[in-house]
Amino acid sequence: MMVTCEQMQRLEESAFLRGVLAKDLMEEAGVGIAKVVQQFFPQTGALVLCLGKGNNAGDALVAARILKERGWQIVVRLAYAEKDFKALPAAHWKALGGEFKIVNSLVELSDERGSVVVMDGLIGIGGVGRGALRGGLADVVLEINALRERRHVEVMALDLPSGLDGNTGVPGACCVRADLTITIACVKVGLLADAAVNHVGRLVVVPLRELADGAGDADAVVLLSNRLLSKLPRRDFDFHKGRAGRVGIVAGSRGMLGAAVLSARGALHGGAGLVTVYVREEMYALLAPMMPVEVMVKPVPNYEVCLEDRLDVLVIGPGLGRMFAEEVRAILKKVAVPVVLDADGINAMAESDARLDFLGEVKARVLLTPHPGEMARLVTGAEEWKCLSRAELAREFAERFPNVQLLLKGSRTVIAAKGRALAFNTTGNPGMASGGMGDVLSGLCGALIAQGLDGYDAACLGAWLSGRSAELAITHGEVSQESLTAGDVAANLGRAFASLKALDF
Ligand SMILES: NC(=O)C1=CN([C@@H]2O[C@H](COP(=O)(O)OP(=O)(O)OC[C@H]3O[C@@H](n4cnc5c(N)ncnc54)[C@H](OP(=O)(O)O)[C@@H]3O)[C@@H](O)[C@H]2O)[C@@H](O)CC1
Ligand SMILES: Nc1ncnc2c1ncn2[C@@H]1O[C@H](COP(=O)(O)OP(=O)(O)O)[C@@H](O)[C@H]1O
Ligand SMILES: [K+]
Incomplete structure (x- = not known):
């Protein structure tokens, strides 16, 4: 309250x-x-x-x-x-x-x-x-x-x-x-x-x-462990990888291959049952050896091929580059499972002539995870949104796009969805101001959706966990705000889940 x-x-x-x-x-x-x-x-x-x-x-x-x-x-x-x-x-x-x-x-x-x-x-x-x-x-x-x-x-x-x-x-x-x-x-x-x-x-x-x-x-809440823990599914003893969910990731391109690795690590350490990263054939030999061995790496001639696979969620965008925008839009028009749309996935939409109208036409549920720069690109031209605070912008955006859940990143990340309370994240620190943090978050949110959460709950839990992981890497690890990397955040997600279960602040 x-x-x-x-x-x-x-x-x-x-x-x-x-x-x-x-x-x-x-x-x-x-x-x-x-x-x-x-x-x-x-x-x-x-x-x-x-x-x-x-x-x-x-x-x-x-x-x-x-x-x-x-x-x-x-x-x-x-x-x-x-x-x-x-x-x-x-x-x-x-x-x-x-x-x-x-x-x-x-x-x-x-x-x-x-x-x-x-x-x-x-x-x-x-x-x-x-x-x-x-x-x-x-x-x-x-x-x-x-x-x-x-x-x-x-x-x-x-x-x-x-x-x-x-x-x-x-x-x-x-x-x-x-x-x-x-x-x-x-x-x-x-x-x-x-x-x-x-x-x-x-x-x-x-x-x-x-x-x-x-x-x-x-109509507004701050994200606290006691409210978030009940959103995390409790695993039955006979739980298996199929129930933990299948995450597909369309990410990484020449010069930004690490983004696909970080997103996959976010998904793996976020509890996904199976993680498949789709990679262009010409990049396969480079990317496959960089991936954690638990991840399946699938070479594809065209990213649309991912639609043929059985997936519970599709994460699109980290480090994807701008040259596959057409394919991203084609996937968005056809995809039936929930999507986490991040980074160049968002840019692909921002670059389309239809822009926001395009988003309105996507049938699948989309968790959109822009940082403030990506958000600005997306709403360019929407004059009525220019003078709004971050919270107001998130609320207005969610109101206009009922199929979209919005996670607007920043030092105080906000999460909005139509009919749900506006949520303010509490965790994280300025050590997170380095490349790749959002990539980990996208995979983590994907894993949580694959485990059965809706996009809003996954965004709330994902934001809290990734910020808490960054805190724990500093209080319990060997890093400082200056030295913290996105890899540290992925590596400390286990501590963050434990902290959630301990109902830490
Ligand atoms: N009540 C409870 O049981 C609970 C209270 N709780 C806690 O108490 C806090 C509220 O405590 P509070 O009401 O004593 O006021 P507080 O903020 O400590 O200071 C007021 C003093 O500051 C002064 N002052 C004011 N403006 C000023 C100015 N511009 N420039 C200079 N001075 C100024 C003013 O002095 P005056 O000018 O009146 O001489 C006044 O004496 C609350 O935030 C929470 O932390 C919790 O534990 C929960 C239970
Ligand atoms: N000062 C900060 N305090 C808390 N969280 C932060 C801070 N700076 C960045 N973050 C978080 O780090 C992440 C950065 O995401 P993003 O900018 O997309 O990174 P990248 O694109 O490099 O992967 C977001 O989740 C954001 O909320
Ligand atoms: K004070």
Whole structure:
């Protein structure tokens, strides 16, 4: 459920009227935040608490109390004097005990060695409608952003990045740039605005039992493991490869053969029963040795031949090049099974004279997976869509093409289909900004469709899993955001499935 800050405050007020205690909510929030920290930062280090005077600071203090017991070194930067704390955070300030360091400025941490994680507990929904940050809060925000930029510390914002308008998502002049935002109970609408993305970063929701339902936008959801897991088919003991599904892949061309390999790896590690990659005869000798041995590589004189095979889904486009556009369009006119249309598959349509009308005439269900550049090519000329946000564009597009499910890629991937809630992915990191990530995703989505999911569910699950895989490659593997490759994402999909089943954040 997505809420405005005012709706969130009303939810809290009605919980208090039912007898729920603010201190219990804060304890539950803090326990959840500590779990999130342990998931994303399995190695302990220095935890720098940046505290305002309200309950947002209280959440941070509860989490810090727990993390201190688990071995984190606590450092505190106060935006106000200690005496200014409201009652609840004041109590948790006392409970934190001694044994921590107070700094007057975060500049003091510029040369701190080891892992440093900053927690922004400056201000949450209490800042709504109060204008730009002032005084001590503004000073600390500037210090956080400077430390993040120069010292490469990780910044976690609690509930909202301080300085962000939680309703519109517009960042104020002083606004925390977080790598991770841990929002409490419900997602505040502003967190999903296009303007907010570089301040929010990875979005995590810590649920609170007593604030679970209520008013808000039910036509939009964020993708969370607890909702996604039920979409993943549970395998019977006598499951076999035929039931796991047959994925056909039309991908790769001279200069871009690796795209076919990455897509096939996405399909294999996504659980497909049988994966067949179709390759032009003249490329066969080059591509076949590059493929994982589990993949069937079929030389064809023309890609339309794939229509003769028994398949459950056809993935078309990764690294296909522009010279087979006619064949792609011919396949789309005849294909009966669901299609995942990516990259040059999308370009093949964008280049046709009919463009969007062509898409409307395709009989099969099509999961379209454009990145923003491919999307722009596809809707060129559709003037009415020029000024829309990513979410609005996805919604309008899905409304116009009922046979299409849209996965619009980006740091905040959105998924839309007619009659379904607009879904915002939460996982992934800037390490994914390198070639081939989308190729893995296309094969992964294909595998999920082959296992019986519809295109919308496959897109939701595929986006979450590929982003989570990128995260796990960094937290549990030997790579950094800089060194992460699409191959790492394919290789870590098993960890991502395990993480989904563990109901990780
Ligand atoms: N209620 C609960 O039980 C639960 C609450 N929860 C948590 O509490 C958070 C809300 O806490 P909150 O209401 O205490 O407000 P919070 O955001 O900490 O700060 C408000 C303070 O900031 C100040 N201030 C405001 N604007 C300013 C400006 N522009 N520039 C400078 N200062 C400004 C203002 O000071 P004033 O100006 O009034 O003196 C005020 O004292 C919520 O986001 C969530 O994290 C969860 O644990 C769930 C249970
Ligand atoms: N900063 C980021 N945060 C999260 N996910 C990202 C980020 N950058 C890229 N991605 C994801 O990586 C993938 C890139 O896909 P795409 O651009 O099609 O790659 P390619 O065409 O090279 O295979 C998409 O799933 C996208 O959502
Ligand atoms: K905050």
